[in-house]
Amino acid sequence: KTGGAFERLTKVLKENSYWVGSLVSGFLSLISIELASHFVRITDQLTLMKNRLGTVNPEVVKLEENFDSVVQIAMETRSNLAAVANLYSRIGRNSKRLQKDQEALIRVVRTINQGFQLSGATAEEARNAIVQLSQAFASGRLQGDELRSVLELAPEAAKGLAKAIGITTGTMRRFAAEGMITTEVMVAAFEKASAETQAKFDNIKATISQAME
Numbered sequence: 001k002t003g004g005a006f007e008r009l010t011k012v013l014k015e016n017s018y019w020v021g022s023l024v025s026g027f028l029s030l031i032s033i034e035l036a037s038h039f040v041r042i043t044d045q046l047t048l049m050k051n052r053l054g055t056v057n058p059e060v061v062k063l064e065e066n067f068d069s070v071v072q073i074a075m076e077t078r079s080n081l082a083a084v085a086n087l088y089s090r091i092g093r094n095s096k097r098l099q100k101d102q103e104a105l106i107r108v109v110r111t112i113n114q115g116f117q118l119s120g121a122t123a124e125e126a127r128n129a130i131v132q133l134s135q136a137f138a139s140g141r142l143q144g145d146e147l148r149s150v151l152e153l154a155p156e157a158a159k160g161l162a163k164a165i166g167i168t169t170g171t172m173r174r175f176a177a178e179g180m181i182t183t184e185v186m187v188a189a190f191e192k193a194s195a196e197t198q199a200k201f202d203n204i205k206a207t208i209s210q211a212m213e
Contacts, residue, residue, distance in 0.1 A: 077113035083130040090137040111194040114201040115157025129153040143176035164189035
């Protein structure tokens with residue numbers, strides 16, 4: 001029965017070889033176009049990342065070091081590479097101290113991303129929260145929509161930040177409304193929380209979506 005079915009399939013394919021060939025060619029062309037388009041998007045994304053990292057330090061050697069650091073952080077914390085690069089560049093640009101201390105910058109960015117993962121955020125949620133926090137660093141303060149996003153999508157990161165500052169998450173909104181959670185306050189707090197966050201992070205497992213980032 002299997003042999004007969006195979007013979008019938010072969011006959012159908014032979015009788016319709018032109019159409020089958022056209023379909024295969026069209027399918028392969030579609031794949032080629034998609035691959036080319038995907039390659040262009042990746043190339044553009046890498047260019048944008050390097051441009052952003054160049055704003056932290058434009059020297060070629062430092063740019064390469066920054067890029068390597070971002071890739072390492074993204075891999076270690078199972079985070080989106082572009083979002084990590086954006087966060088890294090914005091913190092580096094807006095913290096005068098971290099512009100001159102790459103090791104501390106790496107530590108702060110790693111701690112922030114670990115905090116998002118500890119919150120049980122999905123890959124998409126973590127990416128969105130990182131974007132919001134990046135905007136807070138760019139503006140010089142954590143408040144408004146950025147604070148709300150961190151509190152909702154990354155409660156563990158918010159808790160670690162509040163604890164390091166010496167307040168509770170319940171009073172963070174008041175502190176933020178008064179403009180007291182500045183870039184340097186956030187930097188100091190995340191540095192202070194790094195060891196405890198690392199210890200907690202070492203005990204969690206990656207989800208499939210996180211592993212694919």
